[in-house]
Amino acid sequence: MIVADRKPIEEIIEYIKDANKVLIVGCNECVTVCEAGGKKEVGVLASALRMYFMNQGKDIKIDEVTLERQCDHEYLEEIRNIIDQYQAVVSLACGVGVQFMSEKYFQTPVFPGVNTCFMGVTEERGVWSERCQGCGQCILATTGGICPVSRCAKRLFNGPCGGSSKGMCEIGGEVPCAWQIIIDRLTALGRLDDYEKLAPIKDWSKERAGGPRKVVREDVRQ
Amino acid sequence: MRLRYPDTIRIVRVPCTGKVDIVHILRSFEKGADGVYVVGCMEGDCRYNRGNLRARKRVAEARRILDLVGIGGERVQMFNLSSAEGPRFAQIALEMTEKIRALGPNPIKEKKNKMAA
Numbered sequence: 001m002i003v004a005d006r007k008p009i010e011e012i013i014e015y016i017k018d019a020n021k022v023l024i025v026g027c028n029e030c031v032t033v034c035e036a037g038g039k040k041e042v043g044v045l046a047s048a049l050r051m052y053f054m055n056q057g058k059d060i061k062i063d064e065v066t067l068e069r070q071c072d073h074e075y076l077e078e079i080r081n082i083i084d085q086y087q088a089v090v091s092l093a094c095g096v097g098v099q100f101m102s103e104k105y106f107q108t109p110v111f112p113g114v115n116t117c118f119m120g121v122t123e124e125r126g127v128w129s130e131r132c133q134g135c136g137q138c139i140l141a142t143t144g145g146i147c148p149v150s151r152c153a154k155r156l157f158n159g160p161c162g163g164s165s166k167g168m169c170e171i172g173g174e175v176p177c178a179w180q181i182i183i184d185r186l187t188a189l190g191r192l193d194d195y196e197k198l199a200p201i202k203d204w205s206k207e208r209a210g211g212p213r214k215v216v217r218e219d220v221r222q
Numbered sequence: 223m224r225l226r227y228p229d230t231i232r233i234v235r236v237p238c239t240g241k242v243d244i245v246h247i248l249r250s251f252e253k254g255a256d257g258v259y260v261v262g263c264m265e266g267d268c269r270y271n272r273g274n275l276r277a278r279k280r281v282a283e284a285r286r287i288l289d290l291v292g293i294g295g296e297r298v299q300m301f302n303l304s305s306a307e308g309p310r311f312a313q314i315a316l317e318m319t320e321k322i323r324a325l326g327p328n329p330i331k332e333k334k335n336k337m338a339a
Contacts, residue, residue: 052292
Protein backbone atom coordinates (compact mmCIF):
# COMPACT_ATOMS: atom_id res chain seq x y z
CA MET A 1 0.00 0.00 0.00
CA ILE A 2 0.95 3.66 -0.20
CA VAL A 3 1.93 4.75 3.29
CA ALA A 4 1.18 8.28 4.46
CA ASP A 5 1.48 10.11 7.75
CA ARG A 6 -0.80 12.76 9.24
CA LYS A 7 0.06 16.39 8.64
CA PRO A 8 0.20 18.69 11.66
CA ILE A 9 -3.23 20.32 12.22
CA GLU A 10 -1.54 23.76 12.38
CA GLU A 11 -0.37 23.34 8.78
CA ILE A 12 -3.87 22.45 7.56
CA ILE A 13 -5.36 25.40 9.50
CA GLU A 14 -2.98 27.71 7.64
CA TYR A 15 -4.18 26.38 4.23
CA ILE A 16 -7.88 26.83 4.85
CA LYS A 17 -8.13 29.77 7.24
CA ASP A 18 -9.58 32.15 4.64
CA ALA A 19 -12.30 29.83 3.32
CA ASN A 20 -15.92 29.87 4.53
CA LYS A 21 -16.86 26.37 3.55
CA VAL A 22 -14.42 23.48 3.46
CA LEU A 23 -14.77 19.84 2.44
CA ILE A 24 -12.52 17.21 4.02
CA VAL A 25 -12.27 14.20 1.70
CA GLY A 26 -10.98 10.87 2.95
CA CYS A 27 -9.96 7.82 0.95
CA ASN A 28 -11.02 4.25 1.73
CA GLU A 29 -7.90 2.58 0.38
CA CYS A 30 -4.24 2.69 1.49
CA VAL A 31 -4.50 5.73 3.78
CA THR A 32 -7.33 4.04 5.68
CA VAL A 33 -5.12 1.02 6.36
CA CYS A 34 -2.20 3.17 7.53
CA GLU A 35 -4.64 5.18 9.66
CA ALA A 36 -3.78 8.55 8.14
CA GLY A 37 -6.67 9.49 5.87
CA GLY A 38 -9.67 7.17 6.25
CA LYS A 39 -13.16 7.94 7.48
CA LYS A 40 -12.04 7.97 11.10
CA GLU A 41 -9.20 10.40 10.51
CA VAL A 42 -11.53 12.62 8.47
CA GLY A 43 -13.89 12.74 11.47
CA VAL A 44 -11.10 13.60 13.92
CA LEU A 45 -9.59 16.29 11.68
CA ALA A 46 -12.97 17.85 10.83
CA SER A 47 -13.99 17.96 14.49
CA ALA A 48 -10.65 19.48 15.53
CA LEU A 49 -10.84 22.13 12.79
CA ARG A 50 -14.45 23.00 13.64
CA MET A 51 -13.50 23.51 17.27
CA TYR A 52 -10.42 25.54 16.39
CA PHE A 53 -12.29 27.96 14.14
CA MET A 54 -15.27 28.19 16.49
CA ASN A 55 -12.86 29.08 19.29
CA GLN A 56 -11.37 31.78 17.05
CA GLY A 57 -14.86 33.13 16.49
CA LYS A 58 -14.76 32.25 12.79
CA ASP A 59 -17.84 30.74 11.24
CA ILE A 60 -16.34 28.16 8.87
CA LYS A 61 -18.49 25.25 7.79
CA ILE A 62 -16.54 22.02 7.54
CA ASP A 63 -18.10 18.99 5.88
CA GLU A 64 -16.84 15.43 5.62
CA VAL A 65 -16.96 12.76 2.93
CA THR A 66 -14.92 9.62 2.33
CA LEU A 67 -14.62 8.18 -1.16
CA GLU A 68 -13.83 4.61 -2.11
CA ARG A 69 -10.70 5.83 -3.92
CA GLN A 70 -9.40 9.16 -5.12
CA CYS A 71 -7.21 7.77 -7.89
CA ASP A 72 -10.09 6.76 -10.21
CA HIS A 73 -12.50 8.92 -12.19
CA GLU A 74 -15.68 7.14 -11.14
CA TYR A 75 -15.20 7.71 -7.41
CA LEU A 76 -14.05 11.31 -7.78
CA GLU A 77 -17.16 11.94 -9.87
CA GLU A 78 -19.28 11.29 -6.75
CA ILE A 79 -18.50 14.79 -5.45
CA ARG A 80 -19.04 16.63 -8.75
CA ASN A 81 -22.47 17.90 -7.69
CA ILE A 82 -21.33 19.27 -4.36
CA ILE A 83 -17.78 20.50 -4.88
CA ASP A 84 -18.76 23.94 -6.19
CA GLN A 85 -20.16 24.90 -2.77
CA TYR A 86 -16.69 24.73 -1.21
CA GLN A 87 -13.92 27.32 -1.29
CA ALA A 88 -11.36 24.73 -0.31
CA VAL A 89 -10.95 20.97 -0.21
CA VAL A 90 -8.56 19.09 2.06
CA SER A 91 -7.82 15.66 0.63
CA LEU A 92 -6.57 13.03 3.05
CA ALA A 93 -5.64 10.73 0.17
CA CYS A 94 -2.03 10.20 -0.89
CA GLY A 95 -0.40 12.69 -3.26
CA VAL A 96 -1.94 10.79 -6.16
CA GLY A 97 -5.47 11.48 -4.95
CA VAL A 98 -4.77 15.14 -4.20
CA GLN A 99 -3.41 15.67 -7.70
CA PHE A 100 -6.13 13.76 -9.50
CA MET A 101 -8.77 15.77 -7.67
CA SER A 102 -6.94 19.01 -8.53
CA GLU A 103 -6.82 18.02 -12.20
CA LYS A 104 -10.48 17.10 -12.24
CA TYR A 105 -11.84 20.09 -10.32
CA PHE A 106 -9.65 22.80 -11.75
CA GLN A 107 -11.42 25.76 -10.13
CA THR A 108 -11.36 24.46 -6.53
CA PRO A 109 -8.23 24.71 -4.38
CA VAL A 110 -7.31 21.22 -3.13
CA PHE A 111 -4.88 20.96 -0.21
CA PRO A 112 -3.03 17.87 1.04
CA GLY A 113 -4.03 16.62 4.49
CA VAL A 114 -1.30 13.97 4.80
CA ASN A 115 2.38 13.58 3.98
CA THR A 116 2.71 10.72 1.48
CA CYS A 117 5.75 8.63 2.43
CA PHE A 118 6.35 5.40 0.51
CA MET A 119 5.03 2.05 -0.71
CA GLY A 120 5.28 -0.31 2.19
CA VAL A 121 3.85 -2.85 4.61
CA THR A 122 2.23 -2.86 8.04
CA GLU A 123 4.91 -4.53 10.18
CA GLU A 124 2.54 -4.27 13.12
CA ARG A 125 -0.25 -1.85 13.92
CA GLY A 126 1.35 1.58 14.10
CA VAL A 127 4.58 0.53 12.36
CA TRP A 128 4.91 0.79 8.58
CA SER A 129 8.07 0.30 6.55
CA GLU A 130 9.17 0.69 2.96
CA ARG A 131 9.32 -2.21 0.53
CA CYS A 132 9.09 -0.87 -3.04
CA GLN A 133 10.26 2.20 -4.93
CA GLY A 134 8.47 1.44 -8.19
CA CYS A 135 11.73 1.29 -10.16
CA GLY A 136 9.90 -0.06 -13.22
CA GLN A 137 12.07 -3.14 -13.70
CA CYS A 138 11.55 -5.65 -10.91
CA ILE A 139 14.58 -7.76 -9.98
CA LEU A 140 13.06 -9.60 -7.00
CA ALA A 141 13.33 -12.92 -8.88
CA THR A 142 17.12 -12.83 -8.59
CA THR A 143 17.41 -11.47 -5.06
CA GLY A 144 15.32 -14.01 -3.20
CA GLY A 145 12.30 -11.74 -3.03
CA ILE A 146 14.11 -9.01 -1.07
CA CYS A 147 14.54 -5.68 -2.84
CA PRO A 148 17.97 -4.01 -2.76
CA VAL A 149 16.56 -0.91 -4.51
CA SER A 150 14.19 -0.03 -1.69
CA ARG A 151 15.86 -1.66 1.28
CA CYS A 152 19.58 -1.04 0.74
CA ALA A 153 20.54 2.55 1.57
CA LYS A 154 23.01 2.54 -1.36
CA ARG A 155 20.79 0.52 -3.72
CA LEU A 156 23.65 -1.94 -4.29
CA PHE A 157 23.12 -4.80 -6.73
CA ASN A 158 26.01 -7.17 -6.11
CA GLY A 159 26.32 -7.83 -2.41
CA PRO A 160 26.70 -5.65 0.65
CA CYS A 161 29.09 -2.76 1.17
CA GLY A 162 31.56 -2.56 4.05
CA GLY A 163 28.94 -0.94 6.24
CA SER A 164 27.04 -4.14 6.97
CA SER A 165 27.65 -5.12 10.56
CA LYS A 166 25.94 -7.97 12.44
CA GLY A 167 23.12 -7.87 9.93
CA MET A 168 22.50 -4.14 10.34
CA CYS A 169 23.13 -1.20 8.02
CA GLU A 170 25.68 1.43 9.01
CA ILE A 171 23.14 4.26 8.60
CA GLY A 172 21.80 3.25 12.03
CA GLY A 173 18.25 3.55 13.21
CA GLU A 174 17.82 -0.23 13.41
CA VAL A 175 17.78 -0.64 9.62
CA PRO A 176 18.61 -4.21 8.66
CA CYS A 177 21.15 -4.75 5.88
CA ALA A 178 19.13 -5.74 2.80
CA TRP A 179 21.98 -7.86 1.49
CA GLN A 180 22.24 -9.77 4.74
CA ILE A 181 18.54 -10.64 4.38
CA ILE A 182 19.02 -11.53 0.69
CA ILE A 183 21.90 -13.89 1.52
CA ASP A 184 19.95 -15.46 4.43
CA ARG A 185 16.96 -15.99 2.19
CA LEU A 186 18.97 -17.40 -0.75
CA THR A 187 20.63 -19.77 1.74
CA ALA A 188 17.22 -20.87 3.05
CA LEU A 189 16.04 -21.46 -0.51
CA GLY A 190 19.21 -23.42 -1.37
CA ARG A 191 19.98 -20.88 -4.09
CA LEU A 192 23.17 -19.32 -2.77
CA ASP A 193 24.83 -20.00 -6.18
CA ASP A 194 22.65 -17.17 -7.55
CA TYR A 195 24.54 -14.78 -5.27
CA GLU A 196 27.67 -15.42 -7.32
CA LYS A 197 26.02 -14.26 -10.55
CA LEU A 198 26.75 -10.66 -11.45
CA ALA A 199 23.68 -8.49 -11.85
CA PRO A 200 23.56 -6.69 -15.19
CA ILE A 201 23.55 -2.90 -15.23
CA LYS A 202 20.05 -1.71 -14.40
CA ASP A 203 18.10 0.46 -16.80
CA TRP A 204 17.40 3.43 -14.54
CA SER A 205 15.47 5.23 -17.29
CA LYS A 206 12.48 3.16 -16.21
CA GLU A 207 12.78 4.60 -12.73
CA ARG A 208 11.89 8.18 -11.76
CA ALA A 209 15.22 9.34 -13.23
CA GLY A 210 13.69 8.96 -16.70
CA GLY A 211 11.01 11.57 -15.91
CA PRO A 212 7.29 11.04 -15.17
CA ARG A 213 6.22 7.56 -16.21
CA LYS A 214 3.18 6.09 -17.86
CA VAL A 215 1.87 2.59 -18.53
CA VAL A 216 -0.26 2.22 -21.67
CA ARG A 217 -2.01 -1.09 -22.33
CA GLU A 218 -3.62 -1.17 -25.74
CA ASP A 219 -5.24 -4.57 -25.01
CA VAL A 220 -7.43 -3.13 -22.26
CA ARG A 221 -7.62 0.47 -23.38
CA GLN A 222 -11.02 1.81 -24.44
CA MET B 223 -24.72 1.74 48.78
CA ARG B 224 -26.85 4.57 47.36
CA LEU B 225 -23.88 6.91 46.96
CA ARG B 226 -24.43 10.41 45.68
CA TYR B 227 -22.39 12.03 42.94
CA PRO B 228 -22.92 15.29 41.01
CA ASP B 229 -25.96 15.22 38.70
CA THR B 230 -24.12 17.29 36.06
CA ILE B 231 -22.48 14.11 34.81
CA ARG B 232 -24.00 12.25 31.92
CA ILE B 233 -22.95 8.63 31.73
CA VAL B 234 -22.44 7.06 28.31
CA ARG B 235 -22.22 3.31 28.61
CA VAL B 236 -19.80 1.38 26.41
CA PRO B 237 -19.10 -2.36 26.47
CA CYS B 238 -15.41 -1.68 27.09
CA THR B 239 -13.31 1.52 27.14
CA GLY B 240 -11.62 0.05 24.06
CA LYS B 241 -14.78 1.11 22.25
CA VAL B 242 -14.15 4.80 22.99
CA ASP B 243 -12.62 6.54 20.01
CA ILE B 244 -10.86 9.90 19.77
CA VAL B 245 -13.71 11.22 17.65
CA HIS B 246 -16.26 10.41 20.39
CA ILE B 247 -14.30 12.54 22.84
CA LEU B 248 -13.82 15.38 20.34
CA ARG B 249 -17.48 15.41 19.29
CA SER B 250 -18.61 15.76 22.91
CA PHE B 251 -16.59 18.96 23.18
CA GLU B 252 -17.84 20.13 19.81
CA LYS B 253 -21.37 19.69 21.11
CA GLY B 254 -20.61 21.68 24.23
CA ALA B 255 -19.37 19.30 26.94
CA ASP B 256 -17.15 21.05 29.50
CA GLY B 257 -15.15 17.95 30.35
CA VAL B 258 -14.99 14.25 29.56
CA TYR B 259 -13.55 11.44 31.60
CA VAL B 260 -13.22 7.82 30.68
CA VAL B 261 -13.60 5.23 33.42
CA GLY B 262 -12.05 1.88 32.58
CA CYS B 263 -11.11 -1.27 34.40
CA MET B 264 -7.78 -1.60 36.17
CA GLU B 265 -4.87 -1.98 33.79
CA GLY B 266 -4.11 -5.68 33.37
CA ASP B 267 -7.71 -6.59 34.19
CA CYS B 268 -9.28 -5.96 30.79
CA ARG B 269 -11.67 -8.71 29.73
CA TYR B 270 -10.56 -8.06 26.16
CA ASN B 271 -6.89 -7.84 27.19
CA ARG B 272 -6.01 -4.41 25.83
CA GLY B 273 -9.22 -2.36 25.71
CA ASN B 274 -8.32 -0.01 28.55
CA LEU B 275 -4.74 0.34 27.27
CA ARG B 276 -6.07 1.40 23.87
CA ALA B 277 -8.39 3.87 25.61
CA ARG B 278 -5.47 5.35 27.53
CA LYS B 279 -3.62 6.08 24.28
CA ARG B 280 -6.73 7.57 22.69
CA VAL B 281 -7.35 9.81 25.68
CA ALA B 282 -3.74 11.01 25.42
CA GLU B 283 -4.21 11.77 21.70
CA ALA B 284 -7.52 13.58 22.37
CA ARG B 285 -5.74 15.70 25.00
CA ARG B 286 -3.03 16.62 22.48
CA ILE B 287 -5.62 17.66 19.87
CA LEU B 288 -7.70 19.64 22.39
CA ASP B 289 -4.58 21.52 23.49
CA LEU B 290 -3.84 22.32 19.84
CA VAL B 291 -7.29 23.70 19.08
CA GLY B 292 -7.42 25.79 22.23
CA ILE B 293 -10.01 23.87 24.26
CA GLY B 294 -7.44 22.55 26.74
CA GLY B 295 -6.37 18.93 27.05
CA GLU B 296 -6.76 18.97 30.84
CA ARG B 297 -10.52 18.71 30.33
CA VAL B 298 -10.09 15.03 29.42
CA GLN B 299 -8.90 12.38 31.81
CA MET B 300 -8.83 8.63 32.16
CA PHE B 301 -9.41 6.76 35.41
CA ASN B 302 -8.95 3.07 36.14
CA LEU B 303 -10.93 1.35 38.86
CA SER B 304 -12.64 -1.94 39.44
CA SER B 305 -16.40 -2.42 39.38
CA ALA B 306 -16.30 -3.06 43.14
CA GLU B 307 -15.10 0.48 43.83
CA GLY B 308 -18.37 2.38 44.07
CA PRO B 309 -17.13 4.92 46.62
CA ARG B 310 -14.10 5.69 44.41
CA PHE B 311 -16.42 6.15 41.41
CA ALA B 312 -18.42 8.74 43.36
CA GLN B 313 -15.21 10.36 44.60
CA ILE B 314 -13.82 10.65 41.04
CA ALA B 315 -17.10 12.15 39.81
CA LEU B 316 -16.85 14.79 42.51
CA GLU B 317 -13.16 15.51 41.86
CA MET B 318 -13.65 15.76 38.10
CA THR B 319 -16.66 18.06 38.53
CA GLU B 320 -14.68 20.36 40.80
CA LYS B 321 -11.73 20.36 38.42
CA ILE B 322 -13.90 21.28 35.42
CA ARG B 323 -15.79 23.93 37.43
CA ALA B 324 -12.45 25.52 38.26
CA LEU B 325 -11.47 25.48 34.57
CA GLY B 326 -14.73 27.15 33.60
CA PRO B 327 -17.06 26.32 30.74
CA ASN B 328 -15.99 24.94 27.36
CA PRO B 329 -14.71 28.07 25.53
CA ILE B 330 -16.47 27.25 22.27
CA LYS B 331 -19.90 26.92 23.89
CA GLU B 332 -20.12 30.64 24.51
CA LYS B 333 -18.80 31.53 21.05
CA LYS B 334 -21.22 29.11 19.46
CA ASN B 335 -24.14 30.80 21.21
CA LYS B 336 -22.84 34.23 20.21
CA MET B 337 -22.57 33.16 16.57
CA ALA B 338 -26.10 31.76 16.63
CA ALA B 339 -27.47 34.98 18.10
